[in-house]
Amino acid sequence: MIATEACDRCGWATAGGRRGCRARFEAFLARDFSDPLFFRAHRMFVDTYCLQHPEDFCASAKSLAAHLAGLCWMLEGGAAAAVGPERLHRWLNGERRLDKPPLPDRFGTMTIGDLPQESDAMAWGKAVRAWAESTWTAYADLQPLARRWVAEAAGGEAAPFTNLAR
Numbered sequence: 001m002i003a004t005e006a007c008d009r010c011g012w013a014t015a016g017g018r019r020g021c022r023a024r025f026e027a028f029l030a031r032d033f034s035d036p037l038f039f040r041a042h043r044m045f046v047d048t049y050c051l052q053h054p055e056d057f058c059a060s061a062k063s064l065a066a067h068l069a070g071l072c073w074m075l076e077g078g079a080a081a082a083v084g085p086e087r088l089h090r091w092l093n094g095e096r097r098l099d100k101p102p103l104p105d106r107f108g109t110m111t112i113g114d115l116p117q118e119s120d121a122m123a124w125g126k127a128v129r130a131w132a133e134s135t136w137t138a139y140a141d142l143q144p145l146a147r148r149w150v151a152e153a154a155g156g157e158a159a160p161f162t163n164l165a166r
């Protein structure tokens with residue numbers, strides 16, 4: 001039987017509903033933890049999924065910052081896609097009040113449904129990156145804020161990337 005109900009969060013058309021979408025996410029997650037080659041894209045995969053399902057994973061400003069600034073730091077600042085930016089996680093663990101901005105209501109043309117079910121780890125990493133970039137583009141209005149969070153988390157050390165001021 002072909003699942004045709006869309007995920008009402010990310011818009012994946014044939015997800016089998018929100019529940020089917022979450023099941024796919026969890027299956028890929030499990031593979032990350034059983035295969036170190038797939039784990040190389042782990043954090044980028046998780047942050048992107050969370051940003052496409054913000055009602056579930058970005059309820060607080062801090063959780064939004066973790067995923068959005070984390071993705072920013074990986075895509076633009078070269079933080080490792082496996083684990084993300086350690087400094088950001090330390091920064092968010094501190095006492096900090098962040099304001100949560102309005103979120104986009106569309107998350108780009110790619111969803112988790114576009115990632116290959118079966119692939120080698122190299123192709124997987126590329127697909128995750130394309131999905132992450134597409135989602136990052138959908139958050140265009142929040143990119144300046146994400147870069148500001150990254151700069152603050154970097155703590156006045158040399159800006160982690162050169163296009164911060166953009």
Ligand SMILES: [Zn+2]
Nearest residue numbers: 007009010021
């Ligand atoms: Zn979904």
